[in-house]
Amino acid sequence: xxxPSVFGDHLHSWRTLGVTPDGASLVDVMIPTYxxxxxxxQAVTNALQVGPVYVLDSLSTDGTxxxxxxxxxxxxxxxxxxxxxxxxxxxxNLPMRSAWTFILDADERITxxxxxxxxxVARDPNAKAGYLVxxxxxxxxxxxxxxGLFPSWNLxxxxxxxxxxxxxxxxxxxxxAGETGRLDDLMLHIRRESISKYLEKHIKYADMExxxxxxxxxxxxxxxxAESLFRDSLRYRQWLRRKVWPGLxxxxxxxxxxxxxxxxxxxxxxxxxxxxxxxxxxxYMIAMLYRDKVACSQAETARAQKEAERLAARG
Amino acid sequence: MNQxxxxxxxxxxxxxxxxxxxAGASLPGAPLPGASLPGASLPGTRLTDAERNSKRDAxxxxxxxxxxxxxxxxxxxxxxxxxxxETLTFSDDIVVLDSFSKDRTLEIARQFPHVRxxxxxxxxxxxxxxxxxxxxxxxxxxxxxxxxDERMPKDLREEVLRVVNNANQPHAAYRLRFKNxxxxxxxxxxxxxxxxxxxxxxxDGIRYEDRTVNPHPNVNGTLGDLESHFxxxxxxxxxxxxxxxxxxxxxxxxxxxxxxxxxxxFWSKVRQLRSKETGIARRAFKDMSFFLRFRGFARFLYMxxxxxxxxxxxxxxxxxxxxSMYEYWIELxxxxxxxxWRTRTxxxxxxxxxxxxxxxxxxxxxxxxxxxxxxxxxxxxxxxA
Numbered sequence: 064x065x066x067p068s069v070f071g072d073h074l075h076s077w078r079t080l081g082v083t084p085d086g087a088s089l090v091d092v093m094i095p096t097y098x099x100x101x102x103x104x105q106a107v108t109n110a111l112q113v114g115p116v117y118v119l120d121s122l123s124t125d126g127t128x129x130x131x132x133x134x135x136x137x138x139x140x141x142x143x144x145x146x147x148x149x150x151x152x153x154x155x156n157l158p159m160r161s162a163w164t165f166i167l168d169a170d171e172r173i174t175x176x177x178x179x180x181x182x183x184v185a186r187d188p189n190a191k192a193g194y195l196v197x198x199x200x201x202x203x204x205x206x207x208x209x210x211g212l213f214p215s216w217n218l219x220x221x222x223x224x225x226x227x228x229x230x231x232x233x234x235x236x237x238x239x240a241g242e243t244g245r246l247d248d249l250m251l252h253i254r255r256e257s258i259s260k261y262l263e264k265h266i267k268y269a270d271m272e273x274x275x276x277x278x279x280x281x282x283x284x285x286x287x288x289a290e291s292l293f294r295d296s297l298r299y300r301q302w303l304r305r306k307v308w309p310g311l312x313x314x315x316x317x318x319x320x321x322x323x324x325x326x327x328x329x330x331x332x333x334x335x336x337x338x339x340x341x342x343x344x345x346x347y348m349i350a351m352l353y354r355d356k357v358a359c360s361q362a363e364t365a366r367a368q369k370e371a372e373r374l375a376a377r378g
Numbered sequence: 379m380n381q382x383x384x385x386x387x388x389x390x391x392x393x394x395x396x397x398x399x400x401a402g403a404s405l406p407g408a409p410l411p412g413a414s415l416p417g418a419s420l421p422g423t424r425l426t427d428a429e430r431n432s433k434r435d436a437x438x439x440x441x442x443x444x445x446x447x448x449x450x451x452x453x454x455x456x457x458x459x460x461x462x463x464e465t466l467t468f469s470d471d472i473v474v475l476d477s478f479s480k481d482r483t484l485e486i487a488r489q490f491p492h493v494r495x496x497x498x499x500x501x502x503x504x505x506x507x508x509x510x511x512x513x514x515x516x517x518x519x520x521x522x523x524x525x526x527d528e529r530m531p532k533d534l535r536e537e538v539l540r541v542v543n544n545a546n547q548p549h550a551a552y553r554l555r556f557k558n559x560x561x562x563x564x565x566x567x568x569x570x571x572x573x574x575x576x577x578x579x580x581x582d583g584i585r586y587e588d589r590t591v592n593p594h595p596n597v598n599g600t601l602g603d604l605e606s607h608f609x610x611x612x613x614x615x616x617x618x619x620x621x622x623x624x625x626x627x628x629x630x631x632x633x634x635x636x637x638x639x640x641x642x643x644f645w646s647k648v649r650q651l652r653s654k655e656t657g658i659a660r661r662a663f664k665d666m667s668f669f670l671r672f673r674g675f676a677r678f679l680y681m682x683x684x685x686x687x688x689x690x691x692x693x694x695x696x697x698x699x700x701x702s703m704y705e706y707w708i709e710l711x712x713x714x715x716x717x718x719w720r721t722r723t724x725x726x727x728x729x730x731x732x733x734x735x736x737x738x739x740x741x742x743x744x745x746x747x748x749x750x751x752x753x754x755x756x757x758x759x760x761x762x763a
Contacts, residue, residue: 075733109731175733201730204722251730255723258714259629262707266621337710344703348621351696355617358561362614366460373460373489 075175077114081182089185090114091159091223092167095150097121097143099169100130102253106169107134112178114161119153147228147235159223161185166219170253171198177248181220184246192241193221202254203334210328210335211321218243219250236301265345273352276309280357314350319343442539446578447471447516448524451507453500455526456481457614463490465530468539471517475510483526504586511581518542523577527611528556534606538578541604550583550599551576556610561693568687568697569680576601577608624704632711635668639712644669674706 081089092110096103096118103118110116116136120128121143128138139157143149150166163185167173173181177196184190195216200207207213218226218237226239254261311317319339322328328335448469452459453476466472470492476484477500487493496514500506511521520542524530530538534554541547555572557564565571576584576595584595613620642665650662670676678698681687687694714720 172727172731174730201723201726203717203719204726206726206730249730251727253723253727255720255727257720258707258711259625262625263622266618266625269621270618333713337713340706341710344706347699347703348617351617351700354561355613359616363457366457370460370486370489377489
């Protein structure tokens, strides 16, 4: 049984809620982790209401593995390469047996209503191959319902083996073999880390995103092909994000005005203001890092050339 | 390669244990046969860039007899070291004091003539520099100190040679200003220029005070000014370290700000502004800024318009943006302390994870305990029941 919590007396288990008539589980939950000691116990406890939990750990150093095991999860460790490859490895290699898979991050929670909906869909013989799940961010003590951050649809719930991640190091997207649908109820995305940690993450992501821009600048980035662009809106947005957006001027300002004004971020109060500012900062860091990396790579070429000359001259 | 082990701990009383000195590929003080100019090559070999430079330098200022020795401190500077040394080849005694670089720094440094490489584990900036002054035997009476991300332009080189070869100059050390480069351009405005630093000295003329941050050299004698600038490329290793560093700095600043706001008022700081002691007045000015709203925006206006960063083109604009972003981070971290966002987030999560129509009395009590402890509780935060 999961660790006791303030909800211990009312906690439901997948064993009573999410089983087939012969007692097998309906849904497996995969939680990819790296150093999530602060979150993992609550995440596993929460996910155990849906189905058996598999924690796919990227060799954490803070004891995430032990905490996850203690909370009732099966833990498998695998060296991290990038997000999409790691998760694809998990989908291929974890000993998951149920017909359905749900992917949950350690800082996300499944609301009771969503849990019941998941079980309902998993029992439905006419269900589609995969489902997008809507996610609401909890930040600075409130739900963020505007600013373009809500609704946020993520393909997280699908028939086992039916979907995979596209190979991209950040902002990875899922590709699904069959038809996809949408679930009605909400998943929570908890942003309770300190601002310092939040910025650290933004800096790290900005670094990776700018790396993608450099790749596509040099002409060997992955990404949506033009012919498949208009098949669905997600691909269209990907194409905008990767091919059009990097070339625009004043990206941070555009991002801020878009979030705070056009997408009504101001309705979320101070949290909306600060989120818009932080994302403008993020946008700014990507652009600066991109510019910087291009300049650095040019300088590096020049340096190598000079060195070769120096060595040749010395014999 | 020659290796001489020597235990220097006792000799200089810094207590760091043994250090290793390595003589690099080129030995100091042994001019090549037949060469009268520093850096000149053997007849019959092709000239390297560096050697060409030093011939040209010698020609451009014919009066000089002796260059200064050069001291460069390095740690993982493969990006900078070659360009730095190319501007310093007019000296025939270049000492690279390396803190055990893990990249190609030393390999590149050895490609230059007249280079000695000394390795020592870095402890503090002042102890490291003092060790160098005490233990490295320089060939010449004057030493020009350079960081790897600094470059010496021609006008400075000539001025240094003039000073070093002037038997009547009265000073023990010289200070000079530098041009901070960003995005290929000198950031002249924005309130970061000029800063004077000591770079040219006689080894027994200065010692660094033992402080961890901002070590200040004590000059044993008088201090002169050089007119020329050196060039400082502080962003050469990329912007990523800058962002990470300023995330850390803003933690410290915000913590301090919260303390200041907790124990003083704005007006008491205004009164301190008139203090005769410069330290207190400057501190008071900084503390006053903690009471300011919209720090980031204010700093941008100050740097860009008041301090005229607008005249430095794109580089000035982006530098002002980056600094104001940093100020915004400080403000945000101050708010984080004051508003207890994290506790309120957890209360909201607990509320949303309640089983519908089946409310745990324990959980309700817990949520109420959290939300009621904040005067400005989120709307609906306590309204579970």
